[in-house]
Amino acid sequence: MQAEVRFNQLLTSNHPDKSIYHLGLKTTQPLNYQPGDWLMVFVENPPSLVDAVLAALHLTGQETLTVKRVGEVTVAEALQSHLEIRLLAPATLNKLKRSFQLSDWPDRQAMMDYADGKDLLDLLSDYPLLTGTAVCDCLTPLAPRYYSIASCKEVVGEHRVDLVYRQVGYQQRGRWRQGLVTTTLSQKNEGDWLEVALSPNRSFKLPDSEASKSSDIIMVAAGTGIAPFIGFCQHWFAASNPVKKGQAWLFFGETHQSKSFLFESQLQQWVQQGLQLRTAFSQDQAEKVYVQDRLWQERAALWPMLMKGAHLYVCGSQKKLWQGVEKTLLAMIVEQQGASFEEAEATLRFWKKAGQVQLDVY
Ligand SMILES: Cc1cc2nc3c(=O)[nH]c(=O)nc-3n(C[C@H](O)[C@H](O)[C@H](O)COP(=O)(O)OP(=O)(O)OC[C@H]3O[C@@H](n4cnc5c(N)ncnc54)[C@H](O)[C@@H]3O)c2cc1C
Numbered sequence: 001m002q003a004e005v006r007f008n009q010l011l012t013s014n015h016p017d018k019s020i021y022h023l024g025l026k027t028t029q030p031l032n033y034q035p036g037d038w039l040m041v042f043v044e045n046p047p048s049l050v051d052a053v054l055a056a057l058h059l060t061g062q063e064t065l066t067v068k069r070v071g072e073v074t075v076a077e078a079l080q081s082h083l084e085i086r087l088l089a090p091a092t093l094n095k096l097k098r099s100f101q102l103s104d105w106p107d108r109q110a111m112m113d114y115a116d117g118k119d120l121l122d123l124l125s126d127y128p129l130l131t132g133t134a135v136c137d138c139l140t141p142l143a144p145r146y147y148s149i150a151s152c153k154e155v156v157g158e159h160r161v162d163l164v165y166r167q168v169g170y171q172q173r174g175r176w177r178q179g180l181v182t183t184t185l186s187q188k189n190e191g192d193w194l195e196v197a198l199s200p201n202r203s204f205k206l207p208d209s210e211a212s213k214s215s216d217i218i219m220v221a222a223g224t225g226i227a228p229f230i231g232f233c234q235h236w237f238a239a240s241n242p243v244k245k246g247q248a249w250l251f252f253g254e255t256h257q258s259k260s261f262l263f264e265s266q267l268q269q270w271v272q273q274g275l276q277l278r279t280a281f282s283q284d285q286a287e288k289v290y291v292q293d294r295l296w297q298e299r300a301a302l303w304p305m306l307m308k309g310a311h312l313y314v315c316g317s318q319k320k321l322w323q324g325v326e327k328t329l330l331a332m333i334v335e336q337q338g339a340s341f342e343e344a345e346a347t348l349r350f351w352k353k354a355g356q357v358q359l360d361v362y
Pocket residue numbers: 038086087116117118145146147148149164165166168169170172178179180181182183224225227360361362
């Protein structure tokens with residue numbers, strides 16, 4: 001589906017090292033989404049990377065190959081529109097290993113370590129024997145990237161959908177790397193078009209007031225993890241939603257209050273309507289403070305809510321956020337229930353299975 005850019009606002013304009021954007025889109029067809037769902041964004045590989053890869057493969061680009069579900073196309077078209085060259089997928093490395101008898105990477109972990117942050121050009125420069133269209137036959141399809149939807153259809157309308165994304169850019173091996181989709185997104189202006197598709201996420205949903213024993217919600221986010229909670233709060237505090245349900249808590253973490261307090265004024269408006277907002281800005285004091293520290297500080301208020309069935313949602317980085325939050329939740333269960341660590345793990349597993357704890361971590 002096509003979507004037109006309504007706005008593409010840099011939220012961290014006074015932060016030199018971080019570019020987080022709020023992207024507003026208008027879709028050509030109604031989009032039947034719920035807060036918590038994802039939007040997939042499709043873009044093509046940049047011509048500069050395609051040209052460099054063609055040169056490294058010793059190809060002109062006019063050779064042809066057959067791409068699954070597409071058919072016969074030129075290599076240039078395949079590399080630009082259909083095959084992943086920005087990331088090195090383990091499946092690609094496995095196939096190349098078999099086809100070209102490479103003996104490196106004894107196991108999957110070694111392969112993942114090698115692939116980390118690299119693109120096809122790195123591989124071709126490390127293994128100059130990899131040339132010709134046979135290499136292209138080993139590449140995985142160019143995948144869309146997923147983004148948590150940051151709006152509520154009932155509030156903004158079924159043709160509008162918002163995202164929050166962080167532009168990826170980093171230096172590795174003396175070359176500047178740009179995230180494929182987020183770099184393309186960052187260059188979009190009002191009126192530009194994008195290819196998108198909805199991907200429902202049934203396991204990250206606000207409580208169903210009929211089916212749930214509690215309608216309290218505890219949202220935990222760091223960085224772009226705030227995205228789905230903008231949609232949750234739009235729904236929760238909508239004027240059309242006069243029945244005030246339970247409590248809504250939001251724990252939000254970033255680096256600096258002055259540079260990266262995303263959606264500050266919007267969140268403060270919801271605070272006026274009852275949102276319990278707790279923030280953790282890790283770099284603002286000598287000792288680092290994270291959202292999990294705030295959860296721990298508020299455990300006397302949170303524990304009774306959890307015992308009554310409050311839903312707890314976590315969105316953001318799997319490594320940086322969920323690992324810390326998980327540790328804190330386990331410590332809370334151990335302390336409050338007098339449980340052993342193993343019993344606490346079982347309780348957390350049960351909460352996750354029952355949907356009381358829901359994750360959107362990446
Ligand atoms: C379910 C889900 C929901 C998501 N929701 C969001 C969201 O709401 N907002 C959002 O911004 N993102 C979200 N993401 C991540 C998003 O899908 C993309 O992965 C991300 O935006 C990067 O895409 P890209 O094409 O720009 O970068 P890519 O070209 O895909 O490059 C990303 C890769 O670069 C490498 N990399 C990145 N930084 C560094 C570094 N500093 N050093 C070394 N290597 C590095 C990593 O290998 C990373 O996988 C979500 C992911 C999933 C799976």
